[in-house]
Amino acid sequence: MTNLKALFMKPLLVAATLYASSAMATAGEVKPFTADYAANYMGIQGIGHMVLAQAGGNRWRYSLDIGGSMANLNQTTVFEDSNGKWRPVSNTDTSALLVKRKQTNAIYDWTRGEARWTGDVKADRAGPVKLQSGDLDAMLINLAIARDVPAGKPLQYRMVDDGRVKQLNYQVLGKETITIAGKARTATKVTRIDGDKQEVLWVVDGMPVPARILRRRDGQDEMDLRLQALH
Numbered sequence: 001m002t003n004l005k006a007l008f009m010k011p012l013l014v015a016a017t018l019y020a021s022s023a024m025a026t027a028g029e030v031k032p033f034t035a036d037y038a039a040n041y042m043g044i045q046g047i048g049h050m051v052l053a054q055a056g057g058n059r060w061r062y063s064l065d066i067g068g069s070m071a072n073l074n075q076t077t078v079f080e081d082s083n084g085k086w087r088p089v090s091n092t093d094t095s096a097l098l099v100k101r102k103q104t105n106a107i108y109d110w111t112r113g114e115a116r117w118t119g120d121v122k123a124d125r126a127g128p129v130k131l132q133s134g135d136l137d138a139m140l141i142n143l144a145i146a147r148d149v150p151a152g153k154p155l156q157y158r159m160v161d162d163g164r165v166k167q168l169n170y171q172v173l174g175k176e177t178i179t180i181a182g183k184a185r186t187a188t189k190v191t192r193i194d195g196d197k198q199e200v201l202w203v204v205d206g207m208p209v210p211a212r213i214l215r216r217r218d219g220q221d222e223m224d225l226r227l228q229a230l231h
Contacts, residue, residue, distance in 0.1 A: 062076070089110075155171070
């Protein structure tokens with residue numbers, strides 16, 4: 001089964017009716033939220049739950065759970081927020097397809113300046129990988145994009161995930177109207193192309209994560225996540 005990180009780039013979803021109270025009120029200000037969303041992966045329908053919650057001190061737990069008739073996926077990142085500067089502390093990625101299960105665990109040791117991976121990983125993806133200031137994991141990039149698009153900041157990120165370093169650069173395509181919980185909203189559409197893969201995100205001002213994420217391969221839709229509700 002393809003790794004959850006590679007397929008979902010660790011999405012998203014938030015609020016239609018409670019933007020102000022549950023979103024990031026200002027750039028870098030983290031606010032807790034819980035969201036439900038619809039998922040379509042390779043024609044298989046599923047439902048998901050995303051939660052951002054405090055984990056003590058300046059730490060936060062950001063998780064995504066997707067369940068369907070044939071697969072269950074979970075991605076959880078714990079990160080530190082220091083005056084709007086985020087850095088991952090740990091990450092757990094679990095996927096189950098019928099009887100096949102896979103789990104990887106990441107530790108970001110900022111004292112030593114390195115990241116390592118354990119679990120179902122290949123030897124060349126176990127690390128250590130040297131960390132730099134500003135590094136994010138794939139989950140945190142969703143939050144960073146939602147923060148940086150309204151602020152007009154460059155959408156360029158150094159991702160340290162799955163035992164590797166990758167530079168991710170997104171481009172703004174313009175404005176587009178999308179429907180969230182039955183209401184029309186104006187979103188900024190951004191994209192990233194990597195060979196035969198394309199990722200498209202729709203960002204609505206006041207929402208802490210993209211309102212929609214679409215992933216395509218060879219011109220065909222592979223995964224689509226859309227907001228349903230915020231609690």
